Amino acid sequence: MKAALLLLSISSVGAWIAPASTFHRPSTTLYGSIAPKDFKTGLTIQIDGQPTKIVEFQHVKQARGAASTKTKFKNLITGNTLQKTVQASETFDPAQIDRSDAQHTYRENNNWFFMDSETFDEKMVSDSIVDDREDWIMEGMNVQLVEFEGKVIDLNLPSTMELEVVQTDPNVKGNSAQGVTKPATLECGATIMVPGFIEAGEKLLVDVPNKAYMSRAK
Incomplete structure:
Protein backbone atom coordinates (compact mmCIF):
# COMPACT_ATOMS: atom_id res chain seq x y z
CA MET A 1 0.00 0.00 0.00
CA LYS A 2 2.81 2.41 0.94
CA ALA A 3 4.65 1.55 -2.29
CA ALA A 4 1.54 2.31 -4.33
CA LEU A 5 1.11 5.69 -2.64
CA LEU A 6 4.79 6.52 -3.23
CA LEU A 7 4.48 5.73 -6.94
CA LEU A 8 1.34 7.86 -7.18
CA SER A 9 3.11 10.79 -5.49
CA ILE A 10 6.10 10.57 -7.85
CA SER A 11 3.74 10.39 -10.83
CA SER A 12 1.86 13.52 -9.69
CA VAL A 13 5.07 15.54 -9.23
CA GLY A 14 6.30 14.44 -12.64
CA ALA A 15 3.16 15.81 -14.21
CA TRP A 16 4.12 19.31 -13.00
CA ILE A 17 7.74 19.19 -14.21
CA ALA A 18 8.13 20.07 -17.87
CA PRO A 19 10.87 18.29 -19.79
CA ALA A 20 14.07 20.29 -20.28
CA SER A 21 13.46 20.60 -24.03
CA THR A 22 10.34 22.69 -23.34
CA PHE A 23 12.51 25.61 -22.20
CA HIS A 24 14.89 25.54 -25.15
CA ARG A 25 14.65 28.68 -27.32
CA PRO A 26 16.12 28.38 -30.80
CA SER A 27 18.43 31.15 -31.96
CA THR A 28 16.77 33.95 -33.93
CA THR A 29 19.94 34.83 -35.83
CA LEU A 30 19.32 34.13 -39.52
CA TYR A 31 22.80 32.98 -40.52
CA GLY A 32 23.40 32.87 -44.24
CA SER A 33 19.87 34.08 -44.86
CA ILE A 34 20.56 36.85 -47.39
CA ALA A 35 20.97 35.80 -51.01
CA PRO A 36 21.67 38.06 -54.03
CA LYS A 37 17.96 38.00 -54.91
CA ASP A 38 17.34 39.78 -51.57
CA PHE A 39 19.84 42.60 -52.25
CA LYS A 40 18.66 46.18 -51.78
CA THR A 41 20.62 49.42 -51.97
CA GLY A 42 21.63 50.34 -48.41
CA LEU A 43 21.22 46.80 -47.03
CA THR A 44 23.95 45.98 -44.49
CA ILE A 45 25.45 42.48 -44.40
CA GLN A 46 28.55 40.83 -42.95
CA ILE A 47 31.65 40.19 -45.04
CA ASP A 48 34.64 38.78 -43.16
CA GLY A 49 32.80 39.56 -39.92
CA GLN A 50 32.48 43.29 -40.62
CA PRO A 51 29.36 45.33 -41.46
CA THR A 52 29.30 46.07 -45.18
CA LYS A 53 26.71 48.13 -47.04
CA ILE A 54 25.43 47.40 -50.54
CA VAL A 55 26.01 50.63 -52.47
CA GLU A 56 24.71 49.48 -55.85
CA PHE A 57 24.08 46.23 -57.67
CA GLN A 58 22.97 44.79 -61.00
CA HIS A 59 21.55 41.33 -61.61
CA VAL A 60 23.10 39.63 -64.62
CA LYS A 61 21.27 36.83 -66.41
CA GLN A 62 23.35 34.52 -68.56
CA ALA A 63 22.16 32.36 -71.43
CA ARG A 64 24.12 29.48 -69.99
CA GLY A 65 25.17 28.99 -66.42
CA ALA A 66 23.91 30.46 -63.17
CA ALA A 67 22.88 34.09 -62.77
CA SER A 68 25.15 36.49 -60.91
CA THR A 69 25.00 39.96 -59.37
CA LYS A 70 27.59 42.68 -59.96
CA THR A 71 27.77 44.48 -56.64
CA LYS A 72 29.58 47.46 -55.13
CA PHE A 73 30.09 47.09 -51.38
CA LYS A 74 31.31 49.60 -48.79
CA ASN A 75 32.98 48.40 -45.59
CA LEU A 76 31.43 50.57 -42.86
CA ILE A 77 34.44 50.15 -40.56
CA THR A 78 37.28 50.97 -42.95
CA GLY A 79 35.34 52.97 -45.52
CA ASN A 80 36.88 50.90 -48.34
CA THR A 81 34.75 49.95 -51.34
CA LEU A 82 34.78 46.60 -53.13
CA GLN A 83 33.48 45.59 -56.55
CA LYS A 84 32.50 41.94 -56.63
CA THR A 85 30.49 39.56 -58.79
CA VAL A 86 28.30 37.52 -56.44
CA GLN A 87 27.01 34.14 -57.56
CA ALA A 88 23.33 33.28 -57.08
CA SER A 89 24.26 30.40 -54.76
CA GLU A 90 26.15 32.63 -52.28
CA THR A 91 24.50 33.74 -49.04
CA PHE A 92 25.45 36.28 -46.36
CA ASP A 93 24.75 36.87 -42.70
CA PRO A 94 22.87 40.06 -41.73
CA ALA A 95 25.06 42.54 -39.82
CA GLN A 96 24.12 42.86 -36.15
CA ILE A 97 23.71 46.64 -36.05
CA LEU A 157 19.03 60.59 -44.60
CA PRO A 158 15.29 60.85 -45.27
CA SER A 159 14.43 59.34 -48.65
CA THR A 160 12.36 62.42 -49.60
CA MET A 161 12.83 66.04 -48.52
CA GLU A 162 10.95 69.29 -49.16
CA LEU A 163 13.54 71.95 -49.93
CA GLU A 164 13.52 75.53 -51.19
CA VAL A 165 15.44 76.64 -54.28
CA VAL A 166 17.76 79.48 -53.23
CA GLN A 167 19.48 80.02 -56.59
CA THR A 168 18.85 79.06 -60.21
CA ASP A 169 18.88 80.75 -63.59
CA PRO A 170 15.66 82.59 -64.49
CA ASN A 171 13.23 80.77 -66.72
CA VAL A 172 13.35 81.96 -70.33
CA LYS A 173 9.84 83.10 -71.21
CA GLY A 174 8.27 81.04 -73.95
CA ASN A 175 10.72 78.17 -73.50
CA SER A 176 8.43 75.15 -73.36
CA ALA A 177 10.83 72.57 -74.77
CA GLN A 178 10.51 69.20 -73.10
CA GLY A 179 13.57 67.97 -71.24
CA VAL A 180 15.16 71.39 -70.71
CA THR A 181 16.93 71.36 -67.34
CA LYS A 182 19.23 73.61 -65.35
CA PRO A 183 21.16 73.44 -62.06
CA ALA A 184 19.48 74.71 -58.90
CA THR A 185 21.03 75.23 -55.46
CA LEU A 186 18.82 74.13 -52.57
CA GLU A 187 18.60 75.58 -49.06
CA CYS A 188 20.62 72.68 -47.66
CA GLY A 189 23.53 73.54 -49.97
CA ALA A 190 23.14 70.70 -52.47
CA THR A 191 22.77 71.33 -56.21
CA ILE A 192 20.47 69.26 -58.43
CA MET A 193 19.13 69.47 -61.98
CA VAL A 194 15.59 70.84 -62.25
CA PRO A 195 13.16 71.60 -65.12
CA GLY A 196 13.67 74.94 -66.84
CA PHE A 197 10.40 76.39 -65.49
CA ILE A 198 11.51 76.19 -61.81
CA GLU A 199 12.25 79.57 -60.21
CA ALA A 200 14.21 80.63 -57.11
CA GLY A 201 12.00 80.65 -54.00
CA GLU A 202 9.97 77.60 -55.02
CA LYS A 203 9.80 74.54 -52.78
CA LEU A 204 10.49 71.14 -54.30
CA LEU A 205 10.14 67.50 -53.37
CA VAL A 206 13.54 65.89 -53.83
CA ASP A 207 14.58 62.24 -54.09
CA VAL A 208 17.56 62.36 -51.71
CA PRO A 209 19.25 58.97 -52.43
CA ASN A 210 19.26 59.75 -56.17
CA LYS A 211 19.76 63.50 -55.69
CA ALA A 212 16.97 64.13 -58.15
CA TYR A 213 14.01 66.50 -58.64
CA MET A 214 10.61 64.85 -58.10
CA SER A 215 8.01 67.64 -58.30
CA ARG A 216 6.98 70.98 -56.94
CA ALA A 217 5.89 70.75 -53.31
CA LYS A 218 2.17 71.20 -52.74
Missing part, protein backbone atom coordinates in the same frame (compact mmCIF):
# COMPACT_ATOMS: atom_id res chain seq x y z
CA ASP A 98 21.60 49.13 -34.11
CA ARG A 99 19.65 52.01 -35.63
CA SER A 100 18.43 55.11 -33.80
CA ASP A 101 16.75 58.38 -34.73
CA ALA A 102 18.74 61.52 -34.03
CA GLN A 103 18.71 65.25 -34.71
CA HIS A 104 21.67 67.20 -36.09
CA THR A 105 22.67 69.91 -33.60
CA TYR A 106 25.96 71.40 -34.81
CA ARG A 107 29.23 70.83 -36.64
CA GLU A 108 32.71 71.49 -35.29
CA ASN A 109 35.81 71.12 -37.47
CA ASN A 110 35.65 67.62 -38.99
CA ASN A 111 32.96 66.28 -36.69
CA TRP A 112 29.18 66.37 -36.77
CA PHE A 113 27.09 66.17 -33.60
CA PHE A 114 23.66 64.59 -33.24
CA MET A 115 21.25 64.23 -30.31
CA ASP A 116 19.59 60.84 -29.84
CA SER A 117 15.84 61.45 -30.10
CA GLU A 118 15.06 58.90 -27.36
CA THR A 119 17.92 59.12 -24.84
CA PHE A 120 19.02 62.73 -25.66
CA ASP A 121 22.63 61.52 -25.63
CA GLU A 122 25.04 63.42 -27.88
CA LYS A 123 26.72 61.33 -30.58
CA MET A 124 29.65 62.37 -32.74
CA VAL A 125 30.00 61.45 -36.40
CA SER A 126 33.15 62.10 -38.43
CA ASP A 127 33.39 63.68 -41.88
CA SER A 128 34.49 60.35 -43.31
CA ILE A 129 31.15 58.79 -42.33
CA VAL A 130 29.06 61.72 -43.59
CA ASP A 131 31.03 61.49 -46.86
CA ASP A 132 29.28 63.01 -49.90
CA ARG A 133 26.06 63.73 -47.96
CA GLU A 134 27.58 66.84 -46.39
CA ASP A 135 25.54 69.25 -48.52
CA TRP A 136 22.26 67.59 -47.54
CA ILE A 137 22.46 67.88 -43.75
CA MET A 138 20.97 70.96 -42.10
CA GLU A 139 20.87 72.00 -38.45
CA GLY A 140 17.82 70.51 -36.74
CA MET A 141 17.42 67.83 -39.40
CA ASN A 142 16.39 64.31 -38.37
CA VAL A 143 18.50 61.38 -39.55
CA GLN A 144 18.96 57.72 -38.65
CA LEU A 145 22.28 56.70 -37.09
CA VAL A 146 23.66 53.21 -37.68
CA GLU A 147 25.87 51.78 -34.89
CA PHE A 148 28.07 48.71 -34.63
CA GLU A 149 29.44 47.70 -31.23
CA GLY A 150 28.48 51.11 -29.81
CA LYS A 151 30.17 53.17 -32.55
CA VAL A 152 28.39 55.14 -35.26
CA ILE A 153 29.44 53.69 -38.61
CA ASP A 154 26.86 55.19 -40.97
CA LEU A 155 23.86 57.49 -41.19
CA ASN A 156 20.72 57.45 -43.31
Whole structure:
Protein backbone atom coordinates (compact mmCIF):
# COMPACT_ATOMS: atom_id res chain seq x y z
CA MET A 1 0.00 0.00 0.00
CA LYS A 2 2.81 2.41 0.94
CA ALA A 3 4.65 1.55 -2.29
CA ALA A 4 1.54 2.31 -4.33
CA LEU A 5 1.11 5.69 -2.64
CA LEU A 6 4.79 6.52 -3.23
CA LEU A 7 4.48 5.73 -6.94
CA LEU A 8 1.34 7.86 -7.18
CA SER A 9 3.11 10.79 -5.49
CA ILE A 10 6.10 10.57 -7.85
CA SER A 11 3.74 10.39 -10.83
CA SER A 12 1.86 13.52 -9.69
CA VAL A 13 5.07 15.54 -9.23
CA GLY A 14 6.30 14.44 -12.64
CA ALA A 15 3.16 15.81 -14.21
CA TRP A 16 4.12 19.31 -13.00
CA ILE A 17 7.74 19.19 -14.21
CA ALA A 18 8.13 20.07 -17.87
CA PRO A 19 10.87 18.29 -19.79
CA ALA A 20 14.07 20.29 -20.28
CA SER A 21 13.46 20.60 -24.03
CA THR A 22 10.34 22.69 -23.34
CA PHE A 23 12.51 25.61 -22.20
CA HIS A 24 14.89 25.54 -25.15
CA ARG A 25 14.65 28.68 -27.32
CA PRO A 26 16.12 28.38 -30.80
CA SER A 27 18.43 31.15 -31.96
CA THR A 28 16.77 33.95 -33.93
CA THR A 29 19.94 34.83 -35.83
CA LEU A 30 19.32 34.13 -39.52
CA TYR A 31 22.80 32.98 -40.52
CA GLY A 32 23.40 32.87 -44.24
CA SER A 33 19.87 34.08 -44.86
CA ILE A 34 20.56 36.85 -47.39
CA ALA A 35 20.97 35.80 -51.01
CA PRO A 36 21.67 38.06 -54.03
CA LYS A 37 17.96 38.00 -54.91
CA ASP A 38 17.34 39.78 -51.57
CA PHE A 39 19.84 42.60 -52.25
CA LYS A 40 18.66 46.18 -51.78
CA THR A 41 20.62 49.42 -51.97
CA GLY A 42 21.63 50.34 -48.41
CA LEU A 43 21.22 46.80 -47.03
CA THR A 44 23.95 45.98 -44.49
CA ILE A 45 25.45 42.48 -44.40
CA GLN A 46 28.55 40.83 -42.95
CA ILE A 47 31.65 40.19 -45.04
CA ASP A 48 34.64 38.78 -43.16
CA GLY A 49 32.80 39.56 -39.92
CA GLN A 50 32.48 43.29 -40.62
CA PRO A 51 29.36 45.33 -41.46
CA THR A 52 29.30 46.07 -45.18
CA LYS A 53 26.71 48.13 -47.04
CA ILE A 54 25.43 47.40 -50.54
CA VAL A 55 26.01 50.63 -52.47
CA GLU A 56 24.71 49.48 -55.85
CA PHE A 57 24.08 46.23 -57.67
CA GLN A 58 22.97 44.79 -61.00
CA HIS A 59 21.55 41.33 -61.61
CA VAL A 60 23.10 39.63 -64.62
CA LYS A 61 21.27 36.83 -66.41
CA GLN A 62 23.35 34.52 -68.56
CA ALA A 63 22.16 32.36 -71.43
CA ARG A 64 24.12 29.48 -69.99
CA GLY A 65 25.17 28.99 -66.42
CA ALA A 66 23.91 30.46 -63.17
CA ALA A 67 22.88 34.09 -62.77
CA SER A 68 25.15 36.49 -60.91
CA THR A 69 25.00 39.96 -59.37
CA LYS A 70 27.59 42.68 -59.96
CA THR A 71 27.77 44.48 -56.64
CA LYS A 72 29.58 47.46 -55.13
CA PHE A 73 30.09 47.09 -51.38
CA LYS A 74 31.31 49.60 -48.79
CA ASN A 75 32.98 48.40 -45.59
CA LEU A 76 31.43 50.57 -42.86
CA ILE A 77 34.44 50.15 -40.56
CA THR A 78 37.28 50.97 -42.95
CA GLY A 79 35.34 52.97 -45.52
CA ASN A 80 36.88 50.90 -48.34
CA THR A 81 34.75 49.95 -51.34
CA LEU A 82 34.78 46.60 -53.13
CA GLN A 83 33.48 45.59 -56.55
CA LYS A 84 32.50 41.94 -56.63
CA THR A 85 30.49 39.56 -58.79
CA VAL A 86 28.30 37.52 -56.44
CA GLN A 87 27.01 34.14 -57.56
CA ALA A 88 23.33 33.28 -57.08
CA SER A 89 24.26 30.40 -54.76
CA GLU A 90 26.15 32.63 -52.28
CA THR A 91 24.50 33.74 -49.04
CA PHE A 92 25.45 36.28 -46.36
CA ASP A 93 24.75 36.87 -42.70
CA PRO A 94 22.87 40.06 -41.73
CA ALA A 95 25.06 42.54 -39.82
CA GLN A 96 24.12 42.86 -36.15
CA ILE A 97 23.71 46.64 -36.05
CA ASP A 98 21.60 49.13 -34.11
CA ARG A 99 19.65 52.01 -35.63
CA SER A 100 18.43 55.11 -33.80
CA ASP A 101 16.75 58.38 -34.73
CA ALA A 102 18.74 61.52 -34.03
CA GLN A 103 18.71 65.25 -34.71
CA HIS A 104 21.67 67.20 -36.09
CA THR A 105 22.67 69.91 -33.60
CA TYR A 106 25.96 71.40 -34.81
CA ARG A 107 29.23 70.83 -36.64
CA GLU A 108 32.71 71.49 -35.29
CA ASN A 109 35.81 71.12 -37.47
CA ASN A 110 35.65 67.62 -38.99
CA ASN A 111 32.96 66.28 -36.69
CA TRP A 112 29.18 66.37 -36.77
CA PHE A 113 27.09 66.17 -33.60
CA PHE A 114 23.66 64.59 -33.24
CA MET A 115 21.25 64.23 -30.31
CA ASP A 116 19.59 60.84 -29.84
CA SER A 117 15.84 61.45 -30.10
CA GLU A 118 15.06 58.90 -27.36
CA THR A 119 17.92 59.12 -24.84
CA PHE A 120 19.02 62.73 -25.66
CA ASP A 121 22.63 61.52 -25.63
CA GLU A 122 25.04 63.42 -27.88
CA LYS A 123 26.72 61.33 -30.58
CA MET A 124 29.65 62.37 -32.74
CA VAL A 125 30.00 61.45 -36.40
CA SER A 126 33.15 62.10 -38.43
CA ASP A 127 33.39 63.68 -41.88
CA SER A 128 34.49 60.35 -43.31
CA ILE A 129 31.15 58.79 -42.33
CA VAL A 130 29.06 61.72 -43.59
CA ASP A 131 31.03 61.49 -46.86
CA ASP A 132 29.28 63.01 -49.90
CA ARG A 133 26.06 63.73 -47.96
CA GLU A 134 27.58 66.84 -46.39
CA ASP A 135 25.54 69.25 -48.52
CA TRP A 136 22.26 67.59 -47.54
CA ILE A 137 22.46 67.88 -43.75
CA MET A 138 20.97 70.96 -42.10
CA GLU A 139 20.87 72.00 -38.45
CA GLY A 140 17.82 70.51 -36.74
CA MET A 141 17.42 67.83 -39.40
CA ASN A 142 16.39 64.31 -38.37
CA VAL A 143 18.50 61.38 -39.55
CA GLN A 144 18.96 57.72 -38.65
CA LEU A 145 22.28 56.70 -37.09
CA VAL A 146 23.66 53.21 -37.68
CA GLU A 147 25.87 51.78 -34.89
CA PHE A 148 28.07 48.71 -34.63
CA GLU A 149 29.44 47.70 -31.23
CA GLY A 150 28.48 51.11 -29.81
CA LYS A 151 30.17 53.17 -32.55
CA VAL A 152 28.39 55.14 -35.26
CA ILE A 153 29.44 53.69 -38.61
CA ASP A 154 26.86 55.19 -40.97
CA LEU A 155 23.86 57.49 -41.19
CA ASN A 156 20.72 57.45 -43.31
CA LEU A 157 19.03 60.59 -44.60
CA PRO A 158 15.29 60.85 -45.27
CA SER A 159 14.43 59.34 -48.65
CA THR A 160 12.36 62.42 -49.60
CA MET A 161 12.83 66.04 -48.52
CA GLU A 162 10.95 69.29 -49.16
CA LEU A 163 13.54 71.95 -49.93
CA GLU A 164 13.52 75.53 -51.19
CA VAL A 165 15.44 76.64 -54.28
CA VAL A 166 17.76 79.48 -53.23
CA GLN A 167 19.48 80.02 -56.59
CA THR A 168 18.85 79.06 -60.21
CA ASP A 169 18.88 80.75 -63.59
CA PRO A 170 15.66 82.59 -64.49
CA ASN A 171 13.23 80.77 -66.72
CA VAL A 172 13.35 81.96 -70.33
CA LYS A 173 9.84 83.10 -71.21
CA GLY A 174 8.27 81.04 -73.95
CA ASN A 175 10.72 78.17 -73.50
CA SER A 176 8.43 75.15 -73.36
CA ALA A 177 10.83 72.57 -74.77
CA GLN A 178 10.51 69.20 -73.10
CA GLY A 179 13.57 67.97 -71.24
CA VAL A 180 15.16 71.39 -70.71
CA THR A 181 16.93 71.36 -67.34
CA LYS A 182 19.23 73.61 -65.35
CA PRO A 183 21.16 73.44 -62.06
CA ALA A 184 19.48 74.71 -58.90
CA THR A 185 21.03 75.23 -55.46
CA LEU A 186 18.82 74.13 -52.57
CA GLU A 187 18.60 75.58 -49.06
CA CYS A 188 20.62 72.68 -47.66
CA GLY A 189 23.53 73.54 -49.97
CA ALA A 190 23.14 70.70 -52.47
CA THR A 191 22.77 71.33 -56.21
CA ILE A 192 20.47 69.26 -58.43
CA MET A 193 19.13 69.47 -61.98
CA VAL A 194 15.59 70.84 -62.25
CA PRO A 195 13.16 71.60 -65.12
CA GLY A 196 13.67 74.94 -66.84
CA PHE A 197 10.40 76.39 -65.49
CA ILE A 198 11.51 76.19 -61.81
CA GLU A 199 12.25 79.57 -60.21
CA ALA A 200 14.21 80.63 -57.11
CA GLY A 201 12.00 80.65 -54.00
CA GLU A 202 9.97 77.60 -55.02
CA LYS A 203 9.80 74.54 -52.78
CA LEU A 204 10.49 71.14 -54.30
CA LEU A 205 10.14 67.50 -53.37
CA VAL A 206 13.54 65.89 -53.83
CA ASP A 207 14.58 62.24 -54.09
CA VAL A 208 17.56 62.36 -51.71
CA PRO A 209 19.25 58.97 -52.43
CA ASN A 210 19.26 59.75 -56.17
CA LYS A 211 19.76 63.50 -55.69
CA ALA A 212 16.97 64.13 -58.15
CA TYR A 213 14.01 66.50 -58.64
CA MET A 214 10.61 64.85 -58.10
CA SER A 215 8.01 67.64 -58.30
CA ARG A 216 6.98 70.98 -56.94
CA ALA A 217 5.89 70.75 -53.31
CA LYS A 218 2.17 71.20 -52.74
